Amino acid sequence: MAGYVEMRALALGAAILVWGGQALGFEPVSGYEFLDESTRAMQDDEFENPGMVTVDEGRDLFNERRPDEEASCASCHGEDGEKLDPAVIARYPIYDEHLGGLATLQDRVSYCWENRLDRFPLPYDDPQLVALETFVRNKARGEPVNVQTDGPMSPLIEKGRQLYSTRFGQLDMSCYHCHVQHQGQMLRGQKLSQGQANGFPEYRLGTGRITSLHHRFGECFRSFRADPFEPGSEEYRLLELFVMQRGNGLPIETPAVRF
């Protein structure tokens, strides 16, 4: 059995090498390109896009100063976030010693919530944090994703790439299988996209809910009968980094509309 497992590891290693080569000519494609006309129109129209409800919720939380508090997010970042810089938002996830290394946009929001507003910390993917994240990322709509890939990020991206090509679950599949090897093909009635993250948090027509990126990872994990990691886990942060930098150059679409 050991020989068999070794052979599998070797084969996967070879696959990753091949993939490294392919990455040279890689063109990222947004999930938007895989949608039908009417869903695209819904996403593009500010009044039709159901995800805008969450943007509004996020805006209210952003501006809200609670009676016993000195500040709101708006105290630092301007009313309705007018001082937020889209180019900075498009850099997330970032590497920041102060935030403990690799930090997602939600980590940043959570940090301000806890330390600048001195509020009780919320768990990762708490609906209030997701709403704030949706509002903030929506400020950078259209801005090209621009995640750092050199310096301290490069070994972290390698770790993310390894997770991305690791087989998980009873079906023994990796992200790579569906979103690289078989992208563009039909899984029953669904066309496989590159699994890009430029539209998150996104509105899902199937569930009628806003969905964070880490929640979407969990859905993919469950689909191949794997035990998902926790939202906010080290594994999902690394996957987020890998997936986001893979989409460098794609316009931010938050809130995207998907099935």
Added chain:
Amino acid sequence: MRTLLTLLVLISVTATTAQELPPLPSDYCHWKADHLAIDEALCGLKGNPARGRALAIDPHGGNCIACHHLPVPEESFHGTIGPPLDKVASRYTEGQLRLRVVDEQQVNPFTIMPGFYRDPRLANRVADAYWGKTFLTAQQVEDIVAWLVTLK
């Protein structure tokens, strides 16, 4: 002394590996691939092609249709991830088909196709509900193989 130490390390390594492995299902039948084929039916069972056809399109069964075009005209939305199976028995023997359903990774280590009767201990981070179980039962695999051999 050295040898003793090595021995102790070896024993502890073996012990931990053994502990981490879930038990095989009590009715698991061992199989062996030879020349990229499994010529003997799993557990010596006999398959039923009508049941196999139903399993191939059942989203909670084999769900082969998620990835393959099948000669099942009443179903719409056939997958395109794998090759069409319409005439697959004119390309492969029964034994070759059985291996491809049981463990396609033996044919192609990179494949996305799940192994429907692999040793479940080879899988990684399986959800609790499926932990230690094969995807299909031996009888279900034989049913599907019995249907596949009719696809000439």
